[in-house]
Amino acid sequence: IDPELVVLMITAYASVETALSAMKKGAFDYVAKPFKHEELLHILQNGLKQRRLQDENRSLRTALRDQARFTEIVGKSPKMQQVFGLISQAAPSRSTILVIGESGTGKELVAKAIHANSPRAERPFVVVNSGSLPHDLLESNLFGHVKGAFTGAVYSKKGLFEVADKGTLFFDEIGNIPLETQAKLLRVMQEREFMRLGGVDVIKVDVRIVAATNIDLRRAVEEGRFREDLYYRLNVIAIALPSLRQRKEDIPALVGHFVEKYARENGKAVTGVGPDAMQVLMDYDWPGNVRELENVIERGAVLTTTGQIGRDLIPDHVRTAPSFHVPHMTVPPEGISLRDVIANFERRLIESTLDSTGGVQKEAARLLGLKPTTLNEMIKRHNILLPRERERERRAVKEADETTEKPTPA
16 A cells, blocks of 8 residues: 555544544544535545645655765766666665775765665764774774773763664775774674673674775785685675776866865855866876865865966976877787887886976886886986986087088188
8 A cells, every 4th residue: 555645534423533543543634424525525636736745755855865876976987887886786785895996086985875875874874994093992982882991981982883773884994904803893794793892781783884995805815914704794795996097087077076066165256177277187197086186176276366277276296297198009010019119108108207307216216106226227228318418418419510510711
């Protein structure tokens, strides 16, 4: 039976008690016999109007909820559409979810989206900063403690598992949790119960676990830094977030989102980013991912004195970072030496990076992800001249040309 069906009670035994009872049980209205057809028709019309309003309100709530599902996660790239699909499929379940991605890719936003689209949406969403607390304090935060459990425990305190009961507990950077705490976490996940530190009473909880990591947990297991049984318990459904450099087509949409956000927060009429600035943003590889891009746009929105964020408001490290595009290449019929192509590309990339750093090899090595000694070896192998050496050589050639062109005295 439809729970929102319009119910009209008609009775020959009219009384205040029966009317109140009918209304409490869900009746829209109450009519006593005998009644006029016009009166009954009027009541039915009002009931149908209310039902239509209820349907419209439900549709509006659904539309708003759907619109808000991923409001903070911006992206139309195929990789992000795959992420959205996994969130939609996994959120309604009770399964544990492991979100994998580099720092700044938005792992906590994904966890919040999972919670918001789950049956637990109206319940607490609690974050555990796994790597920011020492072992004993982390366990006290997770499981709570009773009065006198340790020095300084002057009162009993609920842990985050109790706070998150019926909701979602999000472990940020779970790979940083000590092995001893991992064992206790595994037991809570298996038994759905625990005891406060220093306590004897068993506390039962119903918590959905979502964990995030920016390290390879599989390798951590092999190295003995992470429990294998806990890894498998967490890795029921894995959602891998792409880095921003893997989805650069989303940068314009992300920029628009952050411009609107920080223009609104700062009460400024900023309409967007200039074309030159956008090209710089597109060329940069964003090692800090979406978080780094957001910080750059926030800075630009605050400092701009015009309606746009110009190239001059992009931080130096972003503007001067070397960028390159791999050209489209077709192998000729006679073949090509892959070794020569790679060597040529390597040489050009090192020269471009040295130019961008003014010949500072240590900084160039950092940008290329190399040790300074390795870069120095590659410079020697490719016979690469530093910018100042190339400039010196260029001047020498120019002076030699000028000397040659001077007329010989008669």
